[in-house]
Amino acid sequence: MRSIRTYNAISQKGLVLFPEAQYKVDSVVGEPDAIMLRSHNLHQETFTDSVKAIARCGAGVNNIPVEECTKQGIVVFNTPGANANAVKELVLGGMLLASRNLLDAASFSQLLDTNLESGEFNKKVEGGKKKFVGSELAGKTLGVIGLGAIGANIAHAALALGMKVVGYDPVLSVEAAWRLSSDVERADNLPSLLARCDYVTLHVPANEHTKNMLNAENLEQAKRGLVLLNFARGSVVEEAAVLAELESDRIAKYVCDFPSPALMDRDDVILLPHLGASTGEAEDNCAEMAARQLMDFLENGNIQNSVNFPNLRLERSEGYRITFANDNVPAVLSGVLALLSEMNINVIDMLNKSRGEVAYTILDVADQPTDELLAAIEAFEHVSHVNTF
Ligand SMILES: NC(=O)c1ccc[n+]([C@@H]2O[C@H](COP(=O)([O-])OP(=O)(O)OC[C@H]3O[C@@H](n4cnc5c(N)ncnc54)[C@H](O)[C@@H]3O)[C@@H](O)[C@H]2O)c1
Numbered sequence: 001m002r003s004i005r006t007y008n009a010i011s012q013k014g015l016v017l018f019p020e021a022q023y024k025v026d027s028v029v030g031e032p033d034a035i036m037l038r039s040h041n042l043h044q045e046t047f048t049d050s051v052k053a054i055a056r057c058g059a060g061v062n063n064i065p066v067e068e069c070t071k072q073g074i075v076v077f078n079t080p081g082a083n084a085n086a087v088k089e090l091v092l093g094g095m096l097l098a099s100r101n102l103l104d105a106a107s108f109s110q111l112l113d114t115n116l117e118s119g120e121f122n123k124k125v126e127g128g129k130k131k132f133v134g135s136e137l138a139g140k141t142l143g144v145i146g147l148g149a150i151g152a153n154i155a156h157a158a159l160a161l162g163m164k165v166v167g168y169d170p171v172l173s174v175e176a177a178w179r180l181s182s183d184v185e186r187a188d189n190l191p192s193l194l195a196r197c198d199y200v201t202l203h204v205p206a207n208e209h210t211k212n213m214l215n216a217e218n219l220e221q222a223k224r225g226l227v228l229l230n231f232a233r234g235s236v237v238e239e240a241a242v243l244a245e246l247e248s249d250r251i252a253k254y255v256c257d258f259p260s261p262a263l264m265d266r267d268d269v270i271l272l273p274h275l276g277a278s279t280g281e282a283e284d285n286c287a288e289m290a291a292r293q294l295m296d297f298l299e300n301g302n303i304q305n306s307v308n309f310p311n312l313r314l315e316r317s318e319g320y321r322i323t324f325a326n327d328n329v330p331a332v333l334s335g336v337l338a339l340l341s342e343m344n345i346n347v348i349d350m351l352n353k354s355r356g357e358v359a360y361t362i363l364d365v366a367d368q369p370t371d372e373l374l375a376a377i378e379a380f381e382h383v384s385h386v387n388t389f
């Protein structure tokens with residue numbers, strides 16, 4: 001029986017995929033094979049030796065000590081794209097909240113005096129609306145910082161709404177570049193993007209490279225009246241610089257999914273409680289994808305959508321499977337293959353890939369691996385986490 005320790009509210013649609021006869025899945029499991037979570041912070045936790053994998057139902061992995069996991073041979077997964085549509089729709093909502101003064105207009109309507117007779121009441125309605133005159137999105141320019149799953153979705157939706165779109169993503173993957181419309185203009189740097197855009201939205205991961213990527217220096221290049229949207233993470237903008245530019249009216253509105261005390265009680269800031277991925281559809285998608293990835297890893301050793309291990313998947317053939325991780329140094333794989341050859345074990349199929357300092361191998365062999373063979377592989381220098389399936 002394998003066990004999965006869960007944190008946060010994870011959709012049942014994903015959790016029910018684990019067959020009850022083979023998996024125990026709950027929030028109190030003691031020595032889990034794997035952890036499944038959303039935004040719960042794992043940085044202060046220690047992992048028992050039993051933990052082989054962590055699956056983030058979502059995109060951001062800044063709540064997981066990924067480097068430490070790699071050192072411990074723990075494979076960390078996320079679910080790329082599974083919540084992108086939900087975030088896209090909320091960003092569009094954020095743009096409309098800001099451009100049409102919707103929150104103030106709704107509050108105004110809620111507070112209308114119900115004791116007025118109908119003529120007076122309608123006068124108040126019609127008289128009030130001039131306070132909330134907005135502007136349209138069509139014809140305006142949107143800057144998208146980070147053109148991955150979410151950024152590309154938003155860029156395409158904005159183009160469909162008649163906006164011009166400028167994108168900035170110096171580390172864009174080839175796959176993401178293929179998905180992106182050629183109507184998205186490329187900005188070579190942030191100041192040039194900021195200078196051209198009426199709206200700017202951020203969709204980068206939170207890491208040491210993106211910390212304060214919008215800051216006092218580049219925000220002073222922004223076009224006056226900018227609407228800035230942050231549905232990435234609080235850390236990607238320098239909060240004091242945003243507040244200063246709100247004071248100077250260079251930034252007209254800041255729409256942010258990550259409230260902090262300094263941002264509260266301001267008319268020019270719209271705060272949401274980390275709602276980007278909170279739709280039933282996105283929660284289902286993320287949980288299902290995470291559950292499938294975990295099961296494929298725990299049952300077959302396949303790795304899909306890992307953020308720290310190479311991604312590799314080998315269809316099961318006849319025979320038995322051995323997997324192992326190793327430091328990405330020469331002669332490890334050749335050593336293991338030589339050992340199999342010495343033991344007269346036929347390799348049916350094989351995949352090996354490296355990523356940074358770690359490599360991972362899937363070997364399908366004709367004979368059932370003995371404990372002696374597995375121990376001999378584990379005894380190789382640089383090899384760890386030998387498994388058989
Ligand atoms: N508000 C929410 O609820 C919510 C929901 C989902 C994701 N997110 C956040 O949004 C982030 C992006 O999600 P995604 O699904 O689009 O991820 P993704 O990996 O598909 O896209 C991220 C993009 O950022 C780019 N990037 C990385 N470093 C960059 C840099 N220094 N400058 C410019 N571009 C850079 C990458 O090349 C990639 O194209 C997540 O990491 C997460 O933090 C928030």
Ligand SMILES: O=C(O)[C@H](O)COP(=O)(O)O
Nearest residue numbers: 038039057058059060277
């Ligand atoms: O990175 C993500 O996918 C989002 O921030 C969603 O986080 P959540 O699963 O806690 O809503």
